[in-house]
Every structure is written in structure tokens, then in C-alpha cells.
Amino acid sequence: xxxxxxxxxxxxxxxxxxxxxxxxxxxxxxxxxxxxxxxxxxxxxxxxxxxxxxxxxxxxxxxxxxxxxxxxxxxxxxxxxxxxxxxxxxxxxxxxxxxxxxxxxxxxxxxxxxxxxxxxxxxxxxxxxxxxxxxxxxxxxxxxxxxxxxxxxxxxxxxxxxxxxxxxxxxxxxxxxxxxxxxxxxxxxxxxxxxxxxxxxxxxxxxxxxxxxxxxxxxxxxxxxxxxxxxxxxxxxxxxxxxxxxxxxxxxxxxxxxxxxxxxxxxxxxxxxxxxxxxxxxxxxxxxxxxxxxxx
Amino acid sequence: xxxxxxxxxxxxxxxxxxxxxxxxxxxxxxxxxxxxxxxxxxxxxxxxxxxxxxxxxxxxxxxxxxxxxxxxxxxxxxxxxxxxxxxxxxxxxxxxxxxxxxxxxxxxxxxxxxxxxxxxxxxxxxxxxxxxxxxxxxxxxxxxxxxxxxxxxxxxxxxxxxxxxxxxxxxxxxxxxxxxxxxxxx
Numbered sequence: 001x002x003x004x005x006x007x008x009x010x011x012x013x014x015x016x017x018x019x020x021x022x023x024x025x026x027x028x029x030x031x032x033x034x035x036x037x038x039x040x041x042x043x044x045x046x047x048x049x050x051x052x053x054x055x056x057x058x059x060x061x062x063x064x065x066x067x068x069x070x071x072x073x074x075x076x077x078x079x080x081x082x083x084x085x086x087x088x089x090x091x092x093x094x095x096x097x098x099x100x101x102x103x104x105x106x107x108x109x110x111x112x113x114x115x116x117x118x119x120x121x122x123x124x125x126x127x128x129x130x131x132x133x134x135x136x137x138x139x140x141x142x143x144x145x146x147x148x149x150x151x152x153x154x155x156x157x158x159x160x161x162x163x164x165x166x167x168x169x170x171x172x173x174x175x176x177x178x179x180x181x182x183x184x185x186x187x188x189x190x191x192x193x194x195x196x197x198x199x200x201x202x203x204x205x206x207x208x209x210x211x212x213x214x215x216x217x218x219x220x221x222x223x224x225x226x227x228x229x230x231x232x233x234x235x236x237x238x239x240x241x242x243x244x245x246x247x248x249x250x251x252x253x254x255x256x257x258x259x260x261x262x263x264x265x266x267x268x269x270x271x272x273x274x275x276x277x278x279x280x281x282x283x284x285x286x287x288x289x290x291x292x293x294x295x296x
Numbered sequence: 297x298x299x300x301x302x303x304x305x306x307x308x309x310x311x312x313x314x315x316x317x318x319x320x321x322x323x324x325x326x327x328x329x330x331x332x333x334x335x336x337x338x339x340x341x342x343x344x345x346x347x348x349x350x351x352x353x354x355x356x357x358x359x360x361x362x363x364x365x366x367x368x369x370x371x372x373x374x375x376x377x378x379x380x381x382x383x384x385x386x387x388x389x390x391x392x393x394x395x396x397x398x399x400x401x402x403x404x405x406x407x408x409x410x411x412x413x414x415x416x417x418x419x420x421x422x423x424x425x426x427x428x429x430x431x432x433x434x435x436x437x438x439x440x441x442x443x444x445x446x447x448x449x450x451x452x453x454x455x456x457x458x459x460x461x462x463x464x465x466x467x468x469x470x471x472x473x474x475x476x477x478x479x480x481x482x
Contacts, residue, residue: 024360025396028351032326043382060374177388215383247461291373
């Protein structure tokens with residue numbers, strides 16, 4: 001009978017011991033957890049572009065990025081063209097962080113001698129703690145001006161006629177330190193299209209992913225699905241595979257893609273290459289960072 | 297209830313009161329400053345954090361410090377900060393560095409003084425623990441205890457590897473300085 005009475009006593013003692021036996025480290029952690037502010041997820045992607053398309057990654061406030069994008073000709077153009085290396089498309093771009101959440105950029109592409117500009121806003125930020133979201137949401141507003149002189153055109157190419165617009169919502173989540181996924185619903189508007197049956201308004205859904213292979217190397221993939229319509233009939237979905245390599249101060253992105261252009265209107269709605277036929281362009285983006293304000 | 301049961305409950309109460317009085321003796325802060333410098337032949341990198349947190353138990357001189365590794369600012373570029381977090385310290389896997397241990401010397405925390413003490417404990421950075429003794433200057437005032445120290449951290453000790461291409465730009469031994477002021481924990 002005595003044993004039964006002792007038992008609750010033992011349980012109480014055990015409870016007391018766990019109460020008093022709390023280590024200093026546990027006390028500290030509890031105190032810190034109580035007062036923790038929001039922690040935002042870092043480095044969902046390595047650069048502002050997954051491959052061709054925007055990632056939710058922003059240029060930090062006061063940083064100016066000089067981005068050199070290069071797409072060679074197609075691999076199937078043979079030895080005579082040195083597998084595309086004889087031909088080159090470039091885009092020279094500048095991205096600037098106005099604030100940590102608002103970016104602006106301009107660029108000039110070989111493709112149709114196009115000038116482009118964009119604004120990128122970070123709306124929601126993934127993280128833990130108060131005022132964070134399970135994913136990061138950004139809005140991209142862009143526009144481009146096709147300055148190509150086309151004597152064969154039947155229309156008068158006024159300034160307005162040469163403009164196109166792009167609107168993208170980017171929703172991305174980093175699942176652990178290695179894997180990030182992004183969905184990018186896209187709306188493209190072209191002020192002028194060559195034929196009556198061509199679409200002025202084009203919708204597409206982009207998917208992008210990053211998988212970290214090591215500390216300085218990651219594998220990226222990107223696909224844009226054109227919603228059914230004339231553009232989807234005439235053109236191919238853009239698909240790209242690439243690796244991000246880092247060396248101090250630079251990010252190198254090397255990739256294979258069936259798109260020639262590096263602006264949204266071009267690679268999303270005007271990709272003509274077919275992967276299965278070998279219309280694959282080798283390309284790279286080199287990003288060089290200039291810190292204009294010394295505050296990191 | 298049996299006599300044994302009563303005794304057990306008394307012991308238990310004693311435990312409770314002791315742990316209670318123990319908590320009265322805690323000093324705490326979470327806004328301590330930590331600066332580090334990597335002084336390499338080709339580049340000097342400096343960064344600092346104001347989020348060093350720590351608690352000191354006056355009754356047994358034990359302490360526990362921790363710092364969130366992604367709280368460092370400074371560096372020479374934003375990308376360098378990203379490299380620090382992603383490649384070298386791997387802050388998502390090892391979010392905190394900690395130092396837990398005990399002050400070796402007997403200290404009279406009641407009378408104001410400036411004294412030199414040695415803090416002995418386990419320093420954990422990048423998931424790797426090292427036994428360390430760190431010399432500190434401790435200032436005791438009424439209701440306020442502050443600690444200042446400088447020490448070094450060899451990267452090799454904590455399994456932080458520097459690729460050969462940037463070996464001239466990152467020092468093998470990092471200089472750290474700390475300024476920390478605690479008040480009684482409420």
C-alpha cells in the first residue's frame with residue numbers, strides 16, 4: 001500500500017526537477033523567442049533572374065547591378081557556325097535597388113534592337129515571426145520599345161506602335177536550404193501585332209526552380225506555358241536549364257534555352273526554337289555588383 | 297498521507313524555491329555588440345551585429361551567450377554578406393553561434409568594481425564546438441554588469457573552409473571584439 005502513496009510523490013519530484021533543472025541556455029532561448037522579430041528568408045534565388053525571367057530576388061537598396069546577357073546561335077547550326085558561337089545576341093542591363101523592396105531596371109537588347117525597362121515590387125516576404133508570409137510575392141511591371149527599322153512593314157511604326165507591356169506576379173517559396181520554387185503568371189500586351197489573327201493580349205504561366213547542388217553551385221530550370229491561342233499555335237513554350245556559379249563579387253549563370261530573346265515579350269511569347277529539333281541556344285548572364293551606398 | 301509522502305513534497309518545495317531564488321540572480325541583455333574583422337593580405341572585411349544575447353547566473357557564475365549569424369551587417373558588398381551566410385557559416389543550417397560555460401574566478405557581484413575574469417566554456421560556431429577560455433574585463437555596477445573582450449577565432453577550428461581562389465582575401469584567423477551590458481532579467 002505504501003508504494004502506491006509514494007508514486008505520486010515521485011512524479012511531483014520529477015516534475016520539480018525538470019522545472020529547476022532548466023539550463024541557462026534554455027532560459028536564454030525562451031526569452032529570445034518571446035522577443036523575436038520577423039526573420040525573412042534569404043537567397044531564395046541567387047540572382048534577379050532565374051534564367052531568362054525575373055526571380056523574386058531583389059537588388060538590395062543602393063546596389064547597382066550590371067548584367068551582361070548573352071545568347072549564342074543554336075547548337076544544331078553545325079560545325080560551320082561553330083555550334084552557334086558565331087552568332088550572338090546580347091542584352092546589356094542595369095538593375096538598381098531604390099529600396100530593399102523596390103527595384104528598377106533598364107536594358108538594351110540586340111533582339112529587334114529593343115530597349116526595355118521595368119519596376120519590381122516585393123509585396124509579401126517569406127519568413128518566420130510576425131509580419132511574414134509562407135511565400136514571397138512580387139509584382140513586375142515592364143515595358144519594351146522595339147526600335148528595329150523594318151522597311152517591309154505595312155504599318156507606320158509610331159512610338160506607341162512599337163511598345164509592348166508585361167505584367168508578372170511572382171510567387172516563390174524556399175523549401176529548406178536547397179530547393180526553391182516559383183510560379184509566375186504573366187500578362188503581355190502588344191500595342192501592334194503584324195496580323196489580325198495575332199493576339200494583342202497574351203497570357204502565360206511561368207514555373208521556375210532552383211536546386212542547390214553545393215555551396216557555390218545550383219541547378220536552375222524555367223518553363224513558360226503559353227495559354228491556348230494564336231501565339232501558342234505559332235510559337236513554342238520557352239524552356240531553359242542552367243547552372244548558377246558564384247565567385248566572389250560575381251554570379252555567372254550558364255544555360256541552355258530555346259529562346260533567343262532576354263526580354264519577357266520575346267522569350268515568353270516569341271520563342272520559335274524547339275528543344276527536340278536541337279534549336280538550343282547556349283547562353284550566359286554575368287552579374288557584376290556595384291555598391292553605390294555602402295550599407296550592407 | 298504517509299510520512300514519506302510529506303517529506304517528498306517538502307523536498308519538492310525546497311527544489312521549487314531554490315529554482316525561484318536562482319532566477320532572481322539572472323542578468324540579461326539581447327542588444328550586445330559583436331564586431332569581427334578579417335584582415336587578409338588583399339582585403340579587409342569588417343562586420344558587426346547588435347544582437348548578441350546572453351544571460352549570466354550570479355549564484356553559480358554560469359553563463360549562456362548566443363548570436364543569430366544572419367544579423368551581421370557591414371561587409372564590402374551585399375554579395376559578400378550572402379556568401380558569408382550561404383557558403384561559409386551556412387546560417388540556415390547553423391542559425392546561431394553560442395558560448396556556454398562558467399566564469400573561473402570567484403566574483404563578488406555585490407560591490408562595484410572593474411575586474412579581469414576568465415570565461416571558460418564551449419564555443420559553438422558552424423555547428424562545431426571548441427573548448428575555450430576567453431579573458432574579459434568585467435565592470436560591476438549597481439544593477440548593471442558589463443563585459444568587454446577581444447579574442448580570435450581560427451576558421452579551421454570550426455570547419456569553415458576557404459576556397460583557394462579567395463585565400464588571399466579572407467583571413468585564417470578572425471578578430472572578434474565584444475561589448476556587452478546586462479541588467480537584471482525580469
